[in-house]
Amino acid sequence: MKFFIDTANLAQIKEANDLGILDGVTTNPSLMAKEGIKGTEAINNHYKTICEMVDGDISAEVLSTTFNEIVEEGKKLAAIHPNIIVKVPMIKEGIKAIKWFTDNGIKTNCTLVFSAGQAILAAKAGATYVSPFIGRIDDSGWDGVQLIAQIANIYSIQGFKTEVLAASIRNPNHIIQCAEAGADVCTCPLEPILGLLKHPLTDIGLAKFLDDAKKM
Numbered sequence: 636m637k638f639f640i641d642t643a644n645l646a647q648i649k650e651a652n653d654l655g656i657l658d659g660v661t662t663n664p665s666l667m668a669k670e671g672i673k674g675t676e677a678i679n680n681h682y683k684t685i686c687e688m689v690d691g692d693i694s695a696e697v698l699s700t701t702f703n704e705i706v707e708e709g710k711k712l713a714a715i716h717p718n719i720i721v722k723v724p725m726i727k728e729g730i731k732a733i734k735w736f737t738d739n740g741i742k743t744n745c746t747l748v749f750s751a752g753q754a755i756l757a758a759k760a761g762a763t764y765v766s767p768f769i770g771r772i773d774d775s776g777w778d779g780v781q782l783i784a785q786i787a788n789i790y791s792i793q794g795f796k797t798e799v800l801a802a803s804i805r806n807p808n809h810i811i812q813c814a815e816a817g818a819d820v821c822t823c824p825l826e827p828i829l830g831l832l833k834h835p836l837t838d839i840g841l842a843k844f845l846d847d848a849k850k851m
Contacts (some may be wrong), residue, residue, distance in 0.1 A: 636814045637691075639822035641802065643670045643681060645688070647825040652689055654828075659691035661744070661766075661802065661822040663722070664698060679715055686716035694744045694764075696722035705732040713741045720744045720763060725753050730760045737761030744800065754786040758795035764820065769813070770803035779803070780812040787817030807831045 637658035640651045643666040651657045662685075667673075672681050682695050695712040699705045705728060709721040713736075721736060722744045723729040733743045737760060744764040745757035749772060757765040767786060769779025787799050801813040804823035807830035813821050 636818055637820040638828065639692075639694075639800070639820055640828065641666070641804075641822045641824055643667045643672060643685075645684065648685060648688055651825055651828060656828075657689060657691065658820070659693060659718075659720075659822075660685050660689055661694040661722070661800075663696050663746075679712070682712070682715050682719065686718050689718075691718065692720045692742070692763075693718050694720045694722040694746075696746065697724075700724070700726060700728060702728045702731045702735075705729060706735055709736055709741060709743075722746050722766075723762075725749075725757065730756050733757065733760040733762050746802070749782075751782065751785050751789060754797075754799075755789065755793075758790060758793075758797040762797050764798050764800040766800045766802040766822075768803035769801055769809060770805045772803075773805075780809070780816050783813050783818050784816035787819075791817075807833075 638656050639659040639661050640648055641661045643662045648660060667678055672678055686693050697705050697708045699708045712721050713719050720742045723733050725745055725747045733745060736743045742763040744766055745762040746766045748754055748765050748767045754765045767782050772779035772782060783799060783801050798819035800820040800822060801818040802822050804810060804821055804827055807827050810821050810827055
């Protein structure tokens with residue numbers, strides 16, 4: 636399973652990349668705004684900086700909702716760097732645009748996916764990635780990880796090449812559950828990734844080793 640970090644914060648991207656386990660980055664308008672990045676030129680420059688930091692797929696989200704506008708915006712995003720993946724919302728016009736991007740050699744990430752039916756449409760249109768939002772699904776009273784397993788199973792049966800990118804991950808256990816459910820990728824903030832490092836028995840064991848070493 637590949638690890639993407641879901642942020643626009645360069646320091647956090649660097650920290651995750653320095654671990655040696657980072658495969659890519661996802662961002663969205665909210666994350667850009669959180670870092671104070673506003674305006675098309677500033678946002679595009681930020682995407683370019685991220686691409687220069689991380690050797691992997693970098694999802695850049697369109698802000699348009701009509702076919703022609705999504706296509707035009709997506710073409711501009713894809714031109715920023717070869718590693719850019721155009722992030723397109725799961726709407727009717729988005730599916731049409733994903734098919735156009737697929738036919739024209741531009742990779743895509745279909746975002747805001749909340750059902751297996753939506754995931755099937757994204758795969759049929761040729762999306763490179765599909766992003767089910769498991770945390771938000773959990774918030775609504777459904778099981779987000781179960782949806783990951785359902786989509787992964789459907790894709791395996793049908794031979795779809797689209798990768799399942801588990802998004803809206805809230806904690807380290809989500810990452811583990813998504814790995815068990817067959818997710819190809821997980822994307823999350825830095826904190827859940829670092830949380831995988833932690834276990835009280837590790838801390839106790841290390842403390843004992845260090846204490847014993849002082850007695851040698």
